[in-house]
Amino acid sequence: MPYTLHVLFYDYAPDIATRRAPFREAHLGLISKYNQDGRLTIAGAYGDPVRGGLLVFSSKEAAEQFHGEDPYAENGLVEAWRVEPWTVVTPA
Numbered sequence: 001m002p003y004t005l006h007v008l009f010y011d012y013a014p015d016i017a018t019r020r021a022p023f024r025e026a027h028l029g030l031i032s033k034y035n036q037d038g039r040l041t042i043a044g045a046y047g048d049p050v051r052g053g054l055l056v057f058s059s060k061e062a063a064e065q066f067h068g069e070d071p072y073a074e075n076g077l078v079e080a081w082r083v084e085p086w087t088v089v090t091p092a
Contacts, residue, residue, distance in 0.1 A: 008063040039059070
């Protein structure tokens with residue numbers, strides 16, 4: 001049976017690999033916090049070199065709240081972002 005998750009798409013600054021270092025531990029800690037309480041299902045960077053991130057949440061509100069707390073977003077590492085619903089049709 002289909003269900004809906006919400007994907008937070010990040011477009012990173014071109015020099016993300018070097019600029020993220022001071023904020024990486026806090027960013028990963030926030031990911032862990034949201035994952036442990038069930039709001040975040042899976043997350044990761046994409047591209048080689050890295051150019052963006054995809055984070056999958058249980059609700060649009062959780063995705064938006066995460067963005068509002070994320071050290072990457074707070075410190076200008078995220079150039080653009082959006083949240084989109086994702087209708088999942090395979091088993092979890």
